[in-house]
Amino acid sequence: MTETNHEPGMKEYVAIWVGLLCIVGIETFLTSMNLSTHGLLAALLILAFIEAGIALLYFMHLKYEKPNLFWSLVPAVIFVLFMMNHIWPDAYRMVNLRVPIQ
Template sequence: MKEEHKDAGLKSYVFVWLGLLVLTAITITVAGLHLGNFSTVTAVLIATIKALLVLYFFMHLKYEPPLLRFIFAASVLTLTVIIILTFTDVWFR
C-alpha cells in the first residue's frame, strides 16, 4: 500500500483478460476430451488458475499488504476444512 504502484499499467489488465479467455477456451476443449476422473480435477485446477489471476491482478491482491491476503486465505482454508470434515461422514457412511 505504501509503495507507489501503477497497477503495472492498464495494459497488463488486457493481457490478464486475454489469459483468462485462453484458459476458458482450454477448459472447454479439455472437457470435450472425456478424461474421466481427471476431468473434474483439471477443470477445478484451471478454474483456480483463473481465480488467482483475477485475485492477483484485477483485485490487486498482488500489491496489497499481507493482511488482506491472509484474510482471503482464511476463507479458502475454512471452506476446505469444513468440506473435508463433512466428507469424513459422507465417504464412510
C-alpha cells in the first residue's frame, strides 16, 4: 500500500473484472472434480478470499487509501472472524449432547 493516489483506469478495472470471472470459472470447475466436502469447502474458501481481497484492494480502492485506514479496518475483521472460527468447533459438542432420536 502506498499513500499515493494513483487509482487504476478502466482498462485495469476490466482486466481485474476478467480475472475475477476466471476465478469464478475455476470454482465452478472444482465442483465437477470428486473432492471431499471438506476439501471442496477449503478450496472454494481460499478462492473466495482471493476474490474478496482483489475486490477490497482495487474495486473498493483500499490499496490507494492511507495505510491507516487498512490497518484500522482489516485486522479487526480478521480477528473477529478468527475468534468465530476458534469457538466454531465447540458447536460440534452440541451435536453429541443432543438426545438421540429413537
